[in-house]
Amino acid sequence: MKSKPESDFFYMVYEVVRLVPKGRVTTYGAIAKYLGMKGSSRMVGWAMNSSHSHHSPVPAHRVVNREGLLTGKNHFATPTMMQELLEKEGIKVSKDKISNFKNYFWDPSEELKL
DNA sequence: TAGCTGACGAAAA
DNA sequence: TTTTTCGCCAGCT
Numbered sequence: 001m002k003s004k005p006e007s008d009f010f011y012m013v014y015e016v017v018r019l020v021p022k023g024r025v026t027t028y029g030a031i032a033k034y035l036g037m038k039g040s041s042r043m044v045g046w047a048m049n050s051s052h053s054h055h056s057p058v059p060a061h062r063v064v065n066r067e068g069l070l071t072g073k074n075h076f077a078t079p080t081m082m083q084e085l086l087e088k089e090g091i092k093v094s095k096d097k098i099s100n101f102k103n104y105f106w107d108p109s110e111e112l113k114l
Numbered sequence: 115t116a117g118c119t120g121a122c123g124a125a126a127a
Numbered sequence: 128t129t130t131t132t133c134g135c136c137a138g139c140t
Contacts, residue, residue: 009137028122032135038123040135045121050138065122072121 009035013047014054016108020062023090024106025098027066034108048072061085068101 016031028044037043044063049072051058061082065071073082073096083093092099 029124032122037135040137041122041124042120042134043122043136046137048121053138060121063121066124070121075121 009037009043010047010050010054013044014051014056014058016112017048017058017060017063018056019108019112020059020106023104025062025064025068025086025091025101025104026106026108027064027068029066030105030107030109031063034112045072049075059085062089064098064101068098068105070096070098 012035013031016034017026020026029038029041031044032038032041035044048058048060048063051060060072061070061076063072070082070086070093073079076082083096086093086098091104098104
């Protein structure tokens with residue numbers, strides 16, 4: 001297996017993010033871990049940054065860091081859009097941080113578990 | 115071409 | 128316990 005379409009690390013990240021159910025959030029580390037590169041949590045965030053290079057919309061607002069902080073909000077159309085989107089899904093966000101983050105946390109390795 | 119940055123995370127001190 | 132440093136890999140200048 002080499003150079004498979006699914007091999008696209010970024011593409012895989014987008015797929016997982018899209019699989020995140022509405023009203024739930026995941027973390028970069030969880031996605032990285034699910035992809036088998038827990039140590040490369042940074043690449044997951046990079047994938048989001050490069051999401052603009054792809055034609056598929058990626059709900060990056062459902063992806064937050066390990067603390068539940070909307071670290072990537074700054075990369076959205078507006079720094080407040082991310083929080084608005086999360087609140088719209090029923091997630092309480094306070095000071096750019098998700099309340100009861102653990103309650104909303106959605107781990108692909110646990111839910112999608114192959 | 116080579117080097118730096120970058121939406122994080124975990125381990126070590 | 129908290130703070131600091133290193134590691135990850137790919138994209139961009």
